[in-house]
Amino acid sequence: MDKVIDIILEFVEPEEAITPQSSLKNDCGLSSFDSVCLLDRLCEEFDKDVDEKKLRSCHTVADLAALFID
Amino acid sequence: MSTKTLPNGKTVETYPLTQAQRFMLFVGKQFGKDAPVFNIGSGYYWKDDFRADLLKEALEEAIERCDVMKLRFTLENVNGNMQVMQYLNDEAEVKVEEYDFSDMSYDESYEIMKGWTKQLIPMFDCPLNTVRVIRLNDGLNGMYLKFQHLAFDGYAAKAFIADTMAIYLNKKCGTPYPKPLRSYYDAMMDEFAYLDSDQRKADRAYWMQHFSTESEPIFNDYLREGNRLKKARETNPGQRFVSLYEGDHPESRTLMYEVSKEDSDLIMDLCKKNDLSIPCVLMLGLRTALSAFNDNQEDVSFKFMINRRGSLLAKKSYGNRWHFYTLRTIIPASLTFKQAIEEVEDVQSTVFKHCNFDTLEMYQVKHMAMKAGTIANTGTNTYDSMTFSYHAPLEVPCESEEIRATTRGIWYNNDYSAQNLYLTVKHRANDNGFEFIFEYRTCENSLEDLKVLYPKMMDAIMLGVKDPDMTIGEILEKIKL
Numbered sequence: 001m002d003k004v005i006d007i008i009l010e011f012v013e014p015e016e017a018i019t020p021q022s023s024l025k026n027d028c029g030l031s032s033f034d035s036v037c038l039l040d041r042l043c044e045e046f047d048k049d050v051d052e053k054k055l056r057s058c059h060t061v062a063d064l065a066a067l068f069i070d
Numbered sequence: 071m072s073t074k075t076l077p078n079g080k081t082v083e084t085y086p087l088t089q090a091q092r093f094m095l096f097v098g099k100q101f102g103k104d105a106p107v108f109n110i111g112s113g114y115y116w117k118d119d120f121r122a123d124l125l126k127e128a129l130e131e132a133i134e135r136c137d138v139m140k141l142r143f144t145l146e147n148v149n150g151n152m153q154v155m156q157y158l159n160d161e162a163e164v165k166v167e168e169y170d171f172s173d174m175s176y177d178e179s180y181e182i183m184k185g186w187t188k189q190l191i192p193m194f195d196c197p198l199n200t201v202r203v204i205r206l207n208d209g210l211n212g213m214y215l216k217f218q219h220l221a222f223d224g225y226a227a228k229a230f231i232a233d234t235m236a237i238y239l240n241k242k243c244g245t246p247y248p249k250p251l252r253s254y255y256d257a258m259m260d261e262f263a264y265l266d267s268d269q270r271k272a273d274r275a276y277w278m279q280h281f282s283t284e285s286e287p288i289f290n291d292y293l294r295e296g297n298r299l300k301k302a303r304e305t306n307p308g309q310r311f312v313s314l315y316e317g318d319h320p321e322s323r324t325l326m327y328e329v330s331k332e333d334s335d336l337i338m339d340l341c342k343k344n345d346l347s348i349p350c351v352l353m354l355g356l357r358t359a360l361s362a363f364n365d366n367q368e369d370v371s372f373k374f375m376i377n378r379r380g381s382l383l384a385k386k387s388y389g390n391r392w393h394f395y396t397l398r399t400i401i402p403a404s405l406t407f408k409q410a411i412e413e414v415e416d417v418q419s420t421v422f423k424h425c426n427f428d429t430l431e432m433y434q435v436k437h438m439a440m441k442a443g444t445i446a447n448t449g450t451n452t453y454d455s456m457t458f459s460y461h462a463p464l465e466v467p468c469e470s471e472e473i474r475a476t477t478r479g480i481w482y483n484n485d486y487s488a489q490n491l492y493l494t495v496k497h498r499a500n501d502n503g504f505e506f507i508f509e510y511r512t513c514e515n516s517l518e519d520l521k522v523l524y525p526k527m528m529d530a531i532m533l534g535v536k537d538p539d540m541t542i543g544e545i546l547e548k549i550k551l
Contacts, residue, residue: 011380013249025345031462032347032415036422037380052419056412059345 004065007045011038020062028061042068074146074157076195084146084155088261089428090378090390091220095154096430098219102488104190105320108219111187111482113204114231114466114499115212118473121242122168122211126203128238129166129213132230133201137254138388139164141221144195154193158255168203169214179206180482183214187482191218210478219390224461224494225377226388231479232466239467257387264426273427274435281439286310287371287398287453290360292491293519294551297364298455313450314490319513322487327506327524333532334503340535349374349460350414352495352504354407355531356458357399357414358545362526366546371398374418375459376425393429395421396454403543407534410542457489461496475500487511491520522551 005018012029014022024030030038035055043050046068058064075081087095098107133139139162146155171179183204191198198218205211213234217227236248264270288310291297298312329337341348357370364370378384378391399417401410437445445451468474479499492509506524529549533540 010382013382023345026342032350032418033377033422034380036419040423052423053416055419056415 001061001065001069003045004042004061004068007041008038008061010041018061020060020065022061023059024061024064025059038064072146072148072155074144074155080160082157082159084144084157085258085262087154087156087220088258088390089265089430090223090261090392091156093393093429094220094390097488100488101315102320102486105486106188106190106484107320107486107488109187109189109191109484110217110219110222110224110227111183111215111484112217112227112231113183113212113214113478113480113482114235115204115206115210115478115480116468116473117209117211117476118469120205120209120211121238122203122205124241125211125213125234125238126166126168128234128241129201129203131237132234133162133164133166135233135251136162136230136388137251138221138226139197139199141198141254141389142195143193143198143220156258163197164199164201166201166203168205170205172205172207174207176207176210179204180480184482184484186214187216187484188486191216193218210476221390222388223377223390223392224459224496225379225464226390228461228464228466229386229388232464236467239469243469245467251388252383252386254387254389257383257389257391260383270427273424274431276424277427277432277435278439281436282441284398286440286444287396288367288369289453289455290364290367290370290372291455292360292363292523293516294363294522295519296516299364311445311451311453312455314452314455314514315450319511320486320488321513322483322485322509322511324483325508325510325517325520325524327508327528328498329504329506329528331501331503333528334497334501336535337504337531338502340538344408344538346408346411347415347418348462349495350411350418351531351535352460353397353418353458354410354414354534355527356493357401358530358542359523359526359549360455361401361542362530362546362549362551363523366403366543368402369398369400371396371453373397373454373457375457376422377462378425393425394457395425395429395432397421397458398453401542403541403546405542406539407542407545408538410534411538456491456493459492459494461494463497463502466499481507483509490514526551 011034014028050067072084073081074084140159142159144155145152198221200216202214204214233248239245240247289299289312302309302312360370361367373394374397376393477499487509494507496505526549530545533545
């Protein structure tokens with residue numbers, strides 16, 4: 001989870017600390033474009049392929065991390 | 071990379087244009103003739119106990135912090151061809167001048183600054199941008215900025231304003247100084263690294279596969295009376311594209327509409343509560359209006375601007391990073407408004423995934439991949455009648471909410487456009503409500519027709535926002551012409 005949060009911080013500078021419950025859009029401030037770039041970066045980091053359409057069901061940092069962390 | 075010795079004897083490292091810059095240069099030269107289509111003029115004004123001296127200092131510091139102010143273009147002989155290259159000068163050499171228009175009407179000062187915006191910017195081996203402190207009448211004061219579009223896009227222009235305001239408020243009120251910016255050189259190197267990457271090969275393969283297997287799109291005109299596809303079909307009944315830009319007359323005007331604060335908030339609240347994308351709601355409204363104009367066509371395409379700024383490096387290094395791709399959605403009448411937004415989001419995400427690929431090269435791939443008898447291999451045949459651009463809100467620091475309510479962000483149109491019809495949606499500086507700006511070429515567009523597009527688009531959006539379970543078919547029925 002820490003690694004996912006560190007990678008999110010390559011894309012945005014939110015005012016509040018990011019937690020697993022943080023909303024990707026409203027709390028982290030990720031735009032749709034940011035999210036697609038972030039997903040690509042996570043795929044590279046975790047060496048995993050994830051379809052970008054799965055982003056639509058990711059609302060929180062924990063939702064996103066669950067795509068990569070068993 | 072190569073080196074060049076400047077007239078002052080200094081030797082600099084020069085680099086090719088990035089893909090986004092090459093596309094901008096191509097479109098400007100191809101469709102803009104010698105008109106000032108690369109000029110972006112903007113103003114940012116507010117009412118406070120204005121300190122012109124501090125704003126001037128803030129602008130000078132913002133210029134110093136900003137690599138792109140040092141950017142220069144130059145012509146260079148590369149393997150026997152003259153090419154536009156770029157380099158970073160040691161100094162910005164942008165002088166901040168002050169102008170006092172407080173004794174004239176707002177309209178008079180607007181015309182003066184619009185005149186500044188229309189003056190061609192010399193392109194080679196000289197500063198590209200203009201920065202001025204402005205006093206207007208009625209207590210409004212602030213800054214006028216004129217940027218060269220190969221150096222700054224609209225996002226970069228607003229980021230420069232936000233940086234300047236943060237520095238101004240630091241000097242005036244002691245608020246925190248803004249964080250450092252990122253290096254334009256590093257961002258440029260990132261762009262060049264992509265050109266040799268496996269990702270570029272994968273993106274090219276994706277677009278080749280996409281264009282060779284998708285069905286032929288269809289042109290949806292925003293003109294009702296002079297529908298250009300219907301006219302083309304009088305001689306070629308099966309035709310699905312049209313040729314735009316005939317005549318090459320870049321003179322343009324703008325039509326501007328303001329969405330009320332209440333309606334703007336309704337749209338943004340729906341997005342916030344449902345984690346939906348604001349531009350996708352707006353683009354759904356646009357495609358629904360275009361559908362209504364074309365016998366409720368389910369298959370609608372238009373170009374959209376992609377502000378390719380994901381990483382902090384890309385966000386904080388300014389420059390021009392915009393690519394333009396087609397957004398094609400096929401949405402049956404049975405889908406609800408909310409389902410249709412999700413469909414637009416899915417298509418948008420797929421385009422985003424492959425959008426670092428050069429826009430110009432994407433068109434070459436498209437021409438190669440599409441079947442014979444579809445679009446011909448020319449730059450003027452298209453399935454996209456217009457272009458859409460959304461400028462997300464970028465918070466500009468302000469001393470107080472009372473002062474924010476007085477703030478005005480102005481776009482000085484230069485009256486020339488390289489695009490046929492370009493819709494920009496942005497947020498007002500004072501209350502975050504939406505502004506719709508239609509920049510249209512006067513030679514091809516009927517003002518009467520254009521005046522119908524916005525109300526239909528907004529009707530479609532508001533019907534869906536108020537009842538996201540309403541189907542697209544029901545919305546089309548309610549907005550029918």
